Amino acid sequence: MKKTVFCLTWAIIMAVGLSINSFAQESGSGEPDPEEMAEKQTDKLAKLLKLEDWQIFYVDSTLRHDYTAMYGEMKVYQMQRTTNSDIYISIQDKYMEKIDNKFKEVFNEEQWGKYLKNGAAKQQRDRQKRKEKAAKAAARILGDK
Numbered sequence: 001m002k003k004t005v006f007c008l009t010w011a012i013i014m015a016v017g018l019s020i021n022s023f024a025q026e027s028g029s030g031e032p033d034p035e036e037m038a039e040k041q042t043d044k045l046a047k048l049l050k051l052e053d054w055q056i057f058y059v060d061s062t063l064r065h066d067y068t069a070m071y072g073e074m075k076v077y078q079m080q081r082t083t084n085s086d087i088y089i090s091i092q093d094k095y096m097e098k099i100d101n102k103f104k105e106v107f108n109e110e111q112w113g114k115y116l117k118n119g120a121a122k123q124q125r126d127r128q129k130r131k132e133k134a135a136k137a138a139a140r141i142l143g144d145k
Helices: 004-016 019-029 034-049 053-079 085-108 109-144
Strands: none
Touching: 034 053, 034 109, 053 085, 085 109
């Protein structure tokens, strides 16, 4: 159980770049609240990228929807007591890819560049490496049969 909670926590930290401990202390529940995390991330991006009101609305809607869906999917595995961290990471990667694709549509070129420079580019590279590694592993497994 502790390993599952650790894996879930690690995936969430990677997703938003914020400390889980601060959310747990503020909410008092021990589990991060996707709505609260979306709000904080939206505020951070609004200030960093100088977003217009319509962009703030779109970013907030995207984050609230995708964070909630991501938590819901992870919760299913957590309730099944899944301890394979790769599953949680793949779920997180799937939703972060969706979020990045939506942001690319909303941000102008300058905002997108700044977003990438502030950590998103590294996260995208890391996701791509994990994707390639998983594809190689799957090819090896299928090749062995």
